Amino acid sequence: MNAQRWLLELRTELVRRKLPPLYVERFVLELSDHLSNLLEDRMSTDAKDLHGVFQRLGSPGHVAASAAQEFRKARFSQRHPVLMFVVLPVLSLPVLWFASLTCIILLMGALGIESGKVDTGGAAWQFANACLPYTVLGLLILPAAASAAFFARLANRAQVSWKWLAAASVVIAVLGGLAAIDIMLPTMHEQGRLTLGLSFSRYPSASQVLQFVLPLAICGWAIWRQMRNGRQMMHA
Amino acid sequence: MAIRKTNPAFLNGVPELLLLELLSRRPMYGYELVQSIKLATGGTLEFGEGCIYPILHRLETQGVLAAAREVVGGRERVVYRVTPRGKKQLAESVSAWQRIVGAVNHALQGGERERPALAS
Numbered sequence: 001m002n003a004q005r006w007l008l009e010l011r012t013e014l015v016r017r018k019l020p021p022l023y024v025e026r027f028v029l030e031l032s033d034h035l036s037n038l039l040e041d042r043m044s045t046d047a048k049d050l051h052g053v054f055q056r057l058g059s060p061g062h063v064a065a066s067a068a069q070e071f072r073k074a075r076f077s078q079r080h081p082v083l084m085f086v087v088l089p090v091l092s093l094p095v096l097w098f099a100s101l102t103c104i105i106l107l108m109g110a111l112g113i114e115s116g117k118v119d120t121g122g123a124a125w126q127f128a129n130a131c132l133p134y135t136v137l138g139l140l141i142l143p144a145a146a147s148a149a150f151f152a153r154l155a156n157r158a159q160v161s162w163k164w165l166a167a168a169s170v171v172i173a174v175l176g177g178l179a180a181i182d183i184m185l186p187t188m189h190e191q192g193r194l195t196l197g198l199s200f201s202r203y204p205s206a207s208q209v210l211q212f213v214l215p216l217a218i219c220g221w222a223i224w225r226q227m228r229n230g231r232q233m234m235h236a
Numbered sequence: 237m238a239i240r241k242t243n244p245a246f247l248n249g250v251p252e253l254l255l256l257e258l259l260s261r262r263p264m265y266g267y268e269l270v271q272s273i274k275l276a277t278g279g280t281l282e283f284g285e286g287c288i289y290p291i292l293h294r295l296e297t298q299g300v301l302a303a304a305r306e307v308v309g310g311r312e313r314v315v316y317r318v319t320p321r322g323k324k325q326l327a328e329s330v331s332a333w334q335r336i337v338g339a340v341n342h343a344l345q346g347g348e349r350e351r352p353a354l355a356s
Contacts, residue, residue: 010286023293026293026314027289027290027293029314030266030289030314031286031289033265033266033267033311033313033314034266034267034270034285034286034289037267038267038285056284056285057284057285057286058284058285058286058287059284062284062286062287063284063286063287063289063290066284066286066287066290067289067290067293069290070290070291070293070294071290071293071294073294074294074297074298078297078298078299079297160299161299226321227320
């Protein structure tokens with residue numbers, strides 16, 4: 001077997017194991033460098049035992065199997081950071097908003113506040129009306145904060161670059177900051193209203209500013225902590 | 237690096253430990269690293285040299301190592317270096333390794349006999 005054939009077989013084995021093309025290219029390039037070094041060393045020691053060179057390197061099948069095994073050992077979030085830290089944050093907020101909305105609707109149902117049979121003077125209606133300003137907290141601010149905390153933890157556990165966490169936090173902050181809600185409880189004469197959507201205003205409300213800043217603050221704190229730990233280890 | 241049959245199966249995680257330790261001393265490219273391992277272990281650990289790269293790539297994906305193309309000895313090569321996260325992981329691995337070695341040595345030297353007998 002010669003070097004070219006060994007590399008060709010390696011490429012075939014890597015492709016057969018469905019490894020990504022970019023990874024295959026890089027792998028073959030590095031192995032090609034390694035092989036050149038091995039062959040140069042053999043020449044300098046005047047030993048022409050090519051079989052020994054390939055034995056030291058391992059068979060193409062064995063090396064490709066090892067590559068596939070190690071590639072799959074990496075976490076999903078490490079292998080697909082764009083999906084995990086850019087796409088998933090976009091999806092996570094609507095899911096959390098929907099879950100929060102469902103909770104609010106179920107709670108209103110439990111309190112007996114339904115359109116058409118509302119007693120505005122009743123204790124339940126009065127209580128719900130008093131709590132209305134805080135629903136913004138539950139519906140918009142908490143999901144954004146929870147989502148940021150989740151991705152901060154995920155990035156830390158997956159040990160991905162801080163840049164991915166920064167990307168996730170910007171996505172959450174922008175999406176979270178644009179979210180707006182309008183809630184009105186039903187009365188005797190009017191049906192209740194609950195509107196959730198995205199709106200851009202040149203003069204955002206205090207809640208929107210908080211929705212924007214909180215995810216950035218949480219992720220910023222996580223990145224700072226990650227970097228501080230890294231620096232401490234460097235000096236240890 | 238895939239440990240050959242000559243090495244016991246319980247050496248899981250040892251290649252990573254060795255790679256991190258050697259790369260923490262200075263950045264190296266793959267071939268250089270393989271030579272360093274041989275030198276550092278006195279040739280005790282044998283492995284398929286081609287199998288070192290998948291481990292290096294995984295450690296890079298995990299943010300433990302950073303790789304960059306650099307010209308070394310007149311040739312462009314992929315040079316690996318340990319990141320701050322890698323240093324942290326190395327410290328933890330060394331500590332765990334020393335604990336395990338200590339415990340196994342203790343057992344091999346008759347540690348079992350020193351344990352108090354269980355009440356029957």
